[in-house]
Every structure is written in structure tokens, then in C-alpha cells.
Amino acid sequence: MRKGFTVVELMIGMIIMAILMTVLYRTFTTSRQTAAEIIANHSINDELDRTLLRITDDIRESNVILPGSPVTIEPMEVDTLSTNKDNKLKFEKYLYDYTKDPISLAAGEVNYTKNVVTYYLEPDDDQNPKSLWTLQRSMLPYNNRKQPENSQETVFTILKGIRECIFYRINEPHTSGGGNVYIKLKLTRTDSDNEDKKYSNEITISVKERGANPE
Amino acid sequence: MKSNNIWFRQGSAIITAIGMGTVLLFVIAAVHTFTSYRTQTTIQESRRVKALAIAEAGMELVLAELTKNSAFATHKLDKNFTWLGTENREQQMVALSSHNFGLNSATSGTYSGRIGDGTFKVRVGLIPYADDPKTTNIDESLSYVRVEALGKFDDTIRRVEAVINRRFPAREFLMYDGGVLSMVYGMTGLNNKNVFSTGHLYGHKGIEIGRILLAAHSPAAPGTTQELSDMNAMISGAGGIFIYSPIQAQFRERRGLPAKTTIIPTNTTFPTSGTFTSPEARKKGEMPRELDGKTPALPDELRPWIKDSTDKMSMPLTEPPFGKYKSDAKTSKGLFFSSTDNSVKSIKYRMPAGWTKDGSPTLDAIYLDFGSNLRANKVALPANFNGVIYSEKNIVVKGNPTQDIHIVSEGNVFMAGDFNQAGDASFDDFYGMPQDYEASKNAMTAIDYAPAIKDLFVNDAKPTATFRHHVAATVVAKERVVYDYRSPVDCFENEIYPFMKYKLASAMGSESNANANCLEKNRNGMITLKADNAAFESAVDQFFTDYPIESAAGAGTNAPTENALKIKLKALHTNGSMNFDDFNAVCKDVWDGYTSNYESSAGEPSAAAKKKEYGVYKFLSGLREKLGVPGNGDSPNFNPNLISDKPGDFLFYPELTTNAMFISCGELNTVFYAGPDVQKWYNEIGSRDTSVGIKHSETIHFVHRLFGSEINLRTNPVHPINTCYYNPPTRRKIYDSTLPHMGLAGNEYELASHIVISWKDTVASDGDYNNF
Numbered sequence: 001m002r003k004g005f006t007v008v009e010l011m012i013g014m015i016i017m018a019i020l021m022t023v024l025y026r027t028f029t030t031s032r033q034t035a036a037e038i039i040a041n042h043s044i045n046d047e048l049d050r051t052l053l054r055i056t057d058d059i060r061e062s063n064v065i066l067p068g069s070p071v072t073i074e075p076m077e078v079d080t081l082s083t084n085k086d087n088k089l090k091f092e093k094y095l096y097d098y099t100k101d102p103i104s105l106a107a108g109e110v111n112y113t114k115n116v117v118t119y120y121l122e123p124d125d126d127q128n129p130k131s132l133w134t135l136q137r138s139m140l141p142y143n144n145r146k147q148p149e150n151s152q153e154t155v156f157t158i159l160k161g162i163r164e165c166i167f168y169r170i171n172e173p174h175t176s177g178g179g180n181v182y183i184k185l186k187l188t189r190t191d192s193d194n195e196d197k198k199y200s201n202e203i204t205i206s207v208k209e210r211g212a213n214p215e
Numbered sequence: 216m217k218s219n220n221i222w223f224r225q226g227s228a229i230i231t232a233i234g235m236g237t238v239l240l241f242v243i244a245a246v247h248t249f250t251s252y253r254t255q256t257t258i259q260e261s262r263r264v265k266a267l268a269i270a271e272a273g274m275e276l277v278l279a280e281l282t283k284n285s286a287f288a289t290h291k292l293d294k295n296f297t298w299l300g301t302e303n304r305e306q307q308m309v310a311l312s313s314h315n316f317g318l319n320s321a322t323s324g325t326y327s328g329r330i331g332d333g334t335f336k337v338r339v340g341l342i343p344y345a346d347d348p349k350t351t352n353i354d355e356s357l358s359y360v361r362v363e364a365l366g367k368f369d370d371t372i373r374r375v376e377a378v379i380n381r382r383f384p385a386r387e388f389l390m391y392d393g394g395v396l397s398m399v400y401g402m403t404g405l406n407n408k409n410v411f412s413t414g415h416l417y418g419h420k421g422i423e424i425g426r427i428l429l430a431a432h433s434p435a436a437p438g439t440t441q442e443l444s445d446m447n448a449m450i451s452g453a454g455g456i457f458i459y460s461p462i463q464a465q466f467r468e469r470r471g472l473p474a475k476t477t478i479i480p481t482n483t484t485f486p487t488s489g490t491f492t493s494p495e496a497r498k499k500g501e502m503p504r505e506l507d508g509k510t511p512a513l514p515d516e517l518r519p520w521i522k523d524s525t526d527k528m529s530m531p532l533t534e535p536p537f538g539k540y541k542s543d544a545k546t547s548k549g550l551f552f553s554s555t556d557n558s559v560k561s562i563k564y565r566m567p568a569g570w571t572k573d574g575s576p577t578l579d580a581i582y583l584d585f586g587s588n589l590r591a592n593k594v595a596l597p598a599n600f601n602g603v604i605y606s607e608k609n610i611v612v613k614g615n616p617t618q619d620i621h622i623v624s625e626g627n628v629f630m631a632g633d634f635n636q637a638g639d640a641s642f643d644d645f646y647g648m649p650q651d652y653e654a655s656k657n658a659m660t661a662i663d664y665a666p667a668i669k670d671l672f673v674n675d676a677k678p679t680a681t682f683r684h685h686v687a688a689t690v691v692a693k694e695r696v697v698y699d700y701r702s703p704v705d706c707f708e709n710e711i712y713p714f715m716k717y718k719l720a721s722a723m724g725s726e727s728n729a730n731a732n733c734l735e736k737n738r739n740g741m742i743t744l745k746a747d748n749a750a751f752e753s754a755v756d757q758f759f760t761d762y763p764i765e766s767a768a769g770a771g772t773n774a775p776t777e778n779a780l781k782i783k784l785k786a787l788h789t790n791g792s793m794n795f796d797d798f799n800a801v802c803k804d805v806w807d808g809y810t811s812n813y814e815s816s817a818g819e820p821s822a823a824a825k826k827k828e829y830g831v832y833k834f835l836s837g838l839r840e841k842l843g844v845p846g847n848g849d850s851p852n853f854n855p856n857l858i859s860d861k862p863g864d865f866l867f868y869p870e871l872t873t874n875a876m877f878i879s880c881g882e883l884n885t886v887f888y889a890g891p892d893v894q895k896w897y898n899e900i901g902s903r904d905t906s907v908g909i910k911h912s913e914t915i916h917f918v919h920r921l922f923g924s925e926i927n928l929r930t931n932p933v934h935p936i937n938t939c940y941y942n943p944p945t946r947r948k949i950y951d952s953t954l955p956h957m958g959l960a961g962n963e964y965e966l967a968s969h970i971v972i973s974w975k976d977t978v979a980s981d982g983d984y985n986n987f
Contacts, residue, residue, distance in 0.1 A: 057976070060974055060976070061973075061974050061975055063527075063972060063973070064525075064526065067525040094972065095973070096378060096973060098294055098342050098343070098359060099294045099295065101344075101345040102344075102345055102346075102348075102349070102355060102470060103345060103348065105470065109470075110470055111470075146471060171508070210971045210974045212380070212526070212529075212971065
């Protein structure tokens with residue numbers, strides 16, 4: 001009986017092994033890429049979720065969203081909006097003090113203070129029309145004489161690397177407060193191993209306003 | 216034979232299993248590691264959202280309870296928002312097991328229940344806060360409510376905390392409209408002003424205000440304009456503020472806001488060729504498409520006083536609690552009239568053609584005359600009256616109730632005369648407080664009550680009040696509240712009566728004596744009669760020639776005839792003179808002759824009263840002439856701005872005065888062109904032609920003074936009215952600043968709306984929930 005393998009057998013075996021290894025490798029790399037994409041998308045989703053949740057909570061706690069910030073448009077005009085420095089979300093939060101009797105208030109004093117919160121966008125590169133954007137949140141406190149405390153204004157960054165962020169309201173007749181606030185947020189992230197590869201996701205949400213201003 | 220195959224080799228199964236298991240564990244661990252974060256996050260997020268939704272639902276339920284009963288509270292609260300002892304409460308929301316919604320029944324303390332697989336607990340309490348004396352139309356001590364709601368789903372608990380600004384629009388707003396509040400009253404070609412004073416103005420879908428500029432959208436001479444005086448604010452909850460012409464406005468000082476006198480500039484040009492969905496819709500007040508839903512720009516410096524939908528002061532209201540009104544009226548302490556009532560109070564009320572739904576010339580109604588200084592009270596209230604009169608029929612009302620009252624109709628309420636303005640024996644208000652204008656003022660230039668009379672009204676709300684000139688009255692109509700100007704003996708009784716006295720005393724004695732002694736009680740003067748009996752009797756005859764009664768066919772059998780009155784008056788000559796009280800008593804009898812012969816049936820002038828020569832009309836024109844109106848007091852072109860009333864002369868300009876919170880539910884369903892158009896038919900019936908009574912007044916010849924608040928909810932469809940039977944009066948709509956305080960305590964019928972003014976949602980622990 002002949003022992004060992006013929007060259008042909010070895011080659012066939014190696015070819016089969018090579019095919020199997022190739023399939024396995026492709027499967028492995030595909031899975032790895034898929035996992036990376038999933039992780040990247042999850043990461044983007046997390047950032048989107050976290051950011052939108054933050055803004056949503058902020059709006060729900062607000063008393064009044066200031067007219068024109070954001071702009072109110074007709075439904076068919078939504079596609080015409082683009083990310084820019086003038087597109088802002090600006091609202092006021094009032095903090096009441098019910099421990100003070102109104103009679104004790106001096107002339108010009110009220111029983112509340114307020115914070116004016118503004119979300120706005122800044123381009124990373126002013127000269128580049130395709131620049132990514134950074135979302136900022138500023139907060140300007142007002143005292144109980146309705147005067148701004150400019151020295152106490154704070155600004156901090158909410159999110160960087162934004163591809164698109166638009167605030168708007170839809171013109172809805174006979175709706176108090178001008179209707180819901182819509183926020184469209186689009187993020188794009190580059191694959192750490194391949195700069196040509198980008199992952200992106202966008203979410204548009206609407207937030208119902210609550211509250212009212214003092215009267 | 217022993218096999219070399221691994222599957223059959225002894226001792227290798229365990230190793231193989233361990234190997235495969237290890238590999239499997241690695242795979243499971245990897246998958247778990249990969250997915251658990253997302254899964255858990257998703258699950259947690261889902262629970263968080265559900266728990267938050269349940270907490271919010273609990274809060275909404277409590278707001279619904281508050282809307283049904285503004286006195287609802289579960290706990291007392293201190294200024295630091297610490298929950299103190301429980302409050303007794305009565306919950307009105309009911310469980311819906313088919314929707315998996317349950318409410319735990321309790322008569323005090325925390326409000327709780329179940330929605331789906333989650334549960335909630337809610338506390339609500341009034342924030343102790345003092346009333347701000349600078350706001351006359353709001354009682355801040357009842358205005359702020361804290362609500363804290365916990366929602367639980369599985370082991371996730373969320374807390375929602377909110378402060379609610381509670382509003383009582385009927386007590387706070389001078390005028391409220393569930394649609395567009397239209398303040399474009401008047402006629403073309405006139406220079407008179409309608410004045411709206413104090414309180415807030417609210418139009419849920421918008422406010423339009425301006426001078427009459429158009430007649431059926433055809434250019435015409437500009438007419439009546441509108442003016443705001445001592446106002447708090449104009450608010451549109453979900454619409455714009457349309458200013459068609461410059462409006463003189465004066466806003467009062469409020470906390471954090473100085474007083475402001477300004478002219479609100481025009482911000483809207485009404486499109487005379489506007490686009491409407493249909494001619495019929497346009498006829499019912501639809502705004503043209505060019506304006507509908509728009510919020511025209513307002514000057515920034517006026518934004519604190521003029522608020523449109525961007526300010527989010529939305530206060531939609533639901534209908535008043537008709538069911539509760541009805542059940543309370545049916546008790547022995549209330550007064551109830553069914554649709555089949557045939558008591559003496561039931562009448563057939565004469566209506567103009569085109570007004571009734573079925574074309575009938577009359578409406579079934581209940582007649583409520585609460586009496587006045589000159590008329591006996593014809594409404595017998597039960598012992599321990601609970602304040603509610605309810606009728607399934609229409610109601611006709613006049614006179615002065617003596618107790619806080621709710622007058623409620625499932626149909627219309629017709630305000631057919633002066634209402635809720637009693638006078639006591641003091642000389643200032645002896646005649647039931649007709650308007651005595653300040654020096655250099657007259658009916659057109661005086662805006663509000665004279666200060667002395669305003670003080671009397673303010674005093675009514677004080678616990679120490681010994682006589683209340685007005686009570687806390689609420690008039691509620693499921694259809695329309697209609698101001699009925701047809702009968703001058705009812706609408707202008709307070710003004711015509713002293714003039715009749717004056718003319719009678721002049722006839723029986725002399726004008727100078729009458730002027731000095733017959734009008735003012737506290738002068739305590741004697742009325743000196745003519746010495747010569749023949750002259751005296753001739754003067755009495757001449758008086759009735761000048762101001763005939765002409766006994767009316769169909770008048771009550773007890774109605775004094777002209778002849779009977781002549782005999783009675785002539786018999787007085789033996790006295791030589793009369794003191795004030797005796798003369799006043801005689802005058803009341805004479806006045807009874809004019810009033811009881813005026814109508815042949817309810818709302819229907821007698822044949823005699825349909826003639827211009829009837830004494831009442833002649834008194835009316837004579838009174839106006841005395842006040843400076845030329846042409847026998849009947850000139851349509853008379854400019855009353857040229858005269859000044861003499862304070863304390865006890866001759867008064869004709870005014871219909873209705874004092875109450877007037878709440879109607881009927882939708883706007885009449886000819887009512889939007890914009891500065893004269894074709895706006897409000898819910899009024901007046902002296903337009905002989906089918907509803909003789910025309911007795913031009914627009915500038917009488918004033919309708921509405922003192923209180925006018926609330927049109929626009930929630931109930933009503934049959935259309937395509938006809939107009941009134942001359943618009945000059946209007947004075949004056950807010951009653953006693954409304955926030957008078958009759959509110961313990962009142963279960965209040966219309967309340969709630970505005971969230973602070974909101975926060977946070978996480979809470981199991982312990983928080985269990986101990987709540």
C-alpha cells in the first residue's frame with residue numbers, strides 16, 4: 001500500500017484549504033467591518049440621542065421659545081433650510097420665588113428670575129463651505145429686575161463634528177406658541193481605519209412646548 | 216474492533232464537550248458583551264419613557280380634576296414646597312377598565328391610579344402666596360398650584376414637578392372669546408367711541424380691533440372707533456392681534472411694568488377682496504385666508520401688554536358645569552324650571568322675524584324680574600337659597616338680585632333691562648345708580664363710573680358691607696346671551712323715572728321748585744303744588760297730554776289707566792304741598808302706569824306704545840333735550856361731546872346697565888363679517904323697526920354699560936340668525952374689579968384654565984414612590 005500523498009492531492013488539499021481560508025477570512029473581515037459599522041452607528045446614535053434628549057429636556061423646561069428663534073416656516077419650505085450661524089433655538093426659563101410677598105417687592109422688582117438659553121452653531125472652518133459644525137449652548141441669566149447679568153453668561157460646547165443641524169417651526173394656524181419645535185440633526189463620522197469611509201445618521205424630532213411666560 | 220475515529224474514541228467526549236462549550240461561552244460572552252449595553256440601554260430608556268408618560272398622565276388627570284373643580288387639592292403646602300397635611304377632596308374622573316385605566320378611590324390625600332402596567336401617584340396643593348394689590352383682576356393667593364407626579368413602570372420611577380398658573384377667565388377677563396374676539400363695534404359716519412376698561416382681553420384664535428371703516432366691504436365714511444382705558448393686557452392664545460386703525464390705549468401699572476399710554480399703530484390692512492372658503496363662511500366671521508393664522512407684527516415696546524400666540528398664554532375653556540348646575544337647582548335650595556313648566560314665570564317671549572329656529576313669533580321663556588327701587592321683586596327664592604336658578608327654557612332677566620346668584624339657561628338668556636345695580640336710600644344712588652358724570656364730562660366723554668360710585672362697588676366685596684349695590688352674579692346661556700334694548704321702560708328706567716318726576720313736579724308746581732326739591736332726597740324739600748285748583752288740574756291734564764299713557768289693550772287688569780292716575784293726582788291738591796317721600800310714592804304709581812301699559816305681552820309693545828307719541832318716548836327725547844340734544848332730543852347728528860352733564864342734577868343720560876359675568880356657549884352663527892366692517896350682528900335686539908318695538912334711540916343716544924365680564928366660549932352649535940334688529944349703542948364695557956374676590960370662595964362652578972409655568976422631570980427612587 002502506498003503511504004503519503006501525491007503532489008496532486010497536496011495541491012488539491014491546499015487549494016481547498018486556500019478557498020476555505022479565503023471564505024473564512026472574507027467572512028471574518030466582513031463581520032468585523034459590519035461590527036465596526038454597527039459600533040460606529042451606535043456611537044452616532046448615542047451622540048444623537050444624548051444631544052437631542054438634552055435639548056428636548058431643555059425645551060420642556062422652558063417657558064417661552066422666543067419668536068423667530070427658530071424661524072417659523074411653511075411645511076414645503078423645510079427642504080430649503082440649511083445649517084447656518086443664524087439658525088438658532090432661543091428660549092427662556094423662569095425661576096419663581098413664592099417665598100416673597102408681592103407687597104414686599106420693591107418698585108421694578110418681580111418674583112422671578114430667568115435664564116435665556118440659546119443653542120447655536122459655529123462652523124469649524126469659516127472658509128470651508130463644507131465645514132463641519134459645533135453646537136454651542138449659551139445661558140444668560142436675568143435678575144429679578146429683568147436686567148441681564150452679562151458677566152454671568154456661560155457658553156459650552158454640546159457637540160462637535162455636526163454635518164447638519166437645523167431648528168425650525170412649522171406654521172400651524174391657531175396653535176399657541178407657534179406649534180412644536182422641530183430639530184433636524186445629522187452626524188457624520190469617519191472610519192478610524194479608512195478615512196474615505198463615512199458613517200452618518202440623521203434624526204428629526206419635534207418637541208411640544210410647555211409653560212408660558214409670566215404675565 | 217477499536218476505532219481510531221475521534222467520535223468513537225473513549226475518553227474524548229468530555230474533552231470535546233469542554234472544548235466546544237468553551238468556544239460557545241466565548242461566542243456567547245462576545246455576543247452578550249456586544250449587545251447587552253445596547254439592550255440594557257434600550258430597555259432602560261423604554262422604561263424611563265413609559266414611567267415618564269405615566270407620571271405625565273397622572274399630572275394631566277389632576278389638571279382635569281382641577282378644571283372640573285378648581286378647589287381640588289390633595290395636600291396643604293408651605294412656601295418651600297413641602298407637602299404638609301392632607302386635604303379633603305372629591306375626585307370626579309372615573310376609571311375606564313376597558314382601557315386598563317384605574318383610579319384608587321379616596322376622599323383625601325394623594326391621588327393615585329394605574330395606567331396599563333404602570334402606576335402613578337400625584338399630589339397637588341395651593342402655593343401660599345399673597346394677593347398682589349397692583350393686579351386688580353387677579354387674586355394671586357388663589358393663582359398658583361404645585362403638582363408633583365410620580366410614575367412607576369417596573370422598577371423605573373420618574374418624577375414630574377410643575378407649577379401651574381391657575382386662571383379664572385370669567386373673573387379675570389373683561390372680554391373672552393373662544394374664537395376671534397372682535398372689537399369693531401359701531402356705525403359708519405359717527406365719531407363716538409366705544410370704551411373698554413380694565414381687565415384683560417382674550418381671543419383664543421385672535422383679536423381684531425379698529426374703527427368701523429367699511430360697510431359691506433364698500434368704502435364708506437369712517438365711523439365709531441374703539442378705545443382702551445386702564446387696561447391690563449390684550450392676549451391671543453393661539454392667534455394674532457389685528458389692529459385695523461390706530462387705537463388709543465392706556466395700560467395700568469403692574470408688577471415690573473410701568474403704566475403706559477400709547478396709540479397702538481395699525482398693523483393690518485384688511486383685504487377688501489380677501490379669499491374665503493365660502494360666502495357662507497365669510498358671513499359667519501371667517502377671517503380671509505390672507506389673514507387667517509397670521510400673527511401681524513406688533514411694536515416691541517408694546518409686547519409686555521399685547522401678547523399673541525408667540526407668548527403662549529393659551530387659555531382654552533370647556534363649557535360650564537351644566538350638569539352640576541341642573542342637579543343643584545333641582546334641590547330644595549335651588550330654583551329649577553323644566554321645559555314643560557307652566558308656572559306663572561313661563562311666558563311666550565315675542566321675538567322678531569327670523570330669530571327663532573322654527574320661525575315661531577315667540578320663544579318659550581322664564582321671566583325673572585328681580586325688582587328694583589321702583590319695581591317689586593317677582594322672584595321668590597327658596598329658603599337657604601344655594602344660588603342656582605336653572606331653566607331648560609330661555610330666560611328673560613332684569614332687576615337686582617339680592618343674593619349671589621347663577622342664572623343658567625339651556626337656551627338663551629335675554630338681558631331685558633338694568634340688571635344687578637341696586638341703589639340704597641342714600642341720595643347718590645337713590646334711583647338705582649344711573650350714571651352721574653363728573654364735572655366737564657358727559658356720556659360720550661366719561662369712560663367709567665364716577666369715582667364715588669366705583670367706591671360703592673368696591674365696598675360690596677368687603678365683609679363689612681351693609682348694603683350691596685351689586686352681588687356676585689353669573690349669567691350662563693348654553694346658546695346666546697342677548698342684550699335686549701327693545702323696552703325703554705326697562706332699559707332706561709333709572710334715567711326716565713327721575714325725569715318723569717321732574718316733569719310732574721314742574722307741572723304740579725313750578726320748574727324751579729321741582730329742580731330744587733323733587734330730585735334729591737337728602738335736600739328733604741317740599742314739593743309745592745300750584746295754589747289754584749283749576750290751574751293745578753289743568754296742569755295735570757296737560758302733563759298727560761304731553762306724556763300720554765293711553766291704556767294699552769291687553770295690558771294687565773291692574774294696570775293704572777291714565778284717567779285713574781289723573782284722578783289720583785288731582786286729589787293731592789288739598790295737601791298744598793308734599794314731602795319727598797310722599798311725592799316719590801305717587802310718582803311710582805304714575806311710573807307704574809307707563810310701564811304696565813307699555814307691553815301687551817312679553818316683549819311686545821302695546822298698540823299705544825308703538826306710537827311715537829307714547830309718553831315714555833317723549834320722556835326719553837325730553838330727557839335728551841334737557842341734556843343738550845337738539846331737535847327734541849332726537850337728532851341723529853347730535854354730537855354729545857359738546858355738552859357737559861351737571862353732576863348732582865339727577866338728570867341722567869339713558870343707559871342700559873348690566874352687571875355680571877355673562878357666559879355664553881353659542882358659536883358665532885349670525886351675519887358677522889370679519890374686519891372693520893359694519894356688517895357685524897352681535898347678539899342684541901333693539902329698536903330697529905316696528906316689528907320689535909318702535910325705534911327709540913340713535914346709536915349715540917344711549918349707552919350700554921356692561922360691568923363685569925363677557926365670556927363667549929363658542930363651544931355649542933346654534934341655529935343661524937340672518938337678521939338684525941338693533942341700533943348699536945355706544946358701548947362701555949367695564950371690568951368689575953370685585954370679581955376676583957366676590958363670590959369666589961367655595962364656588963364650585965368656576966371656569967378655570969391652567970397654564971404650566973415651570974416644569975421639571977427627574978428620576979426618583981423606589982423609596983420616594985413608596986413614601987409619597
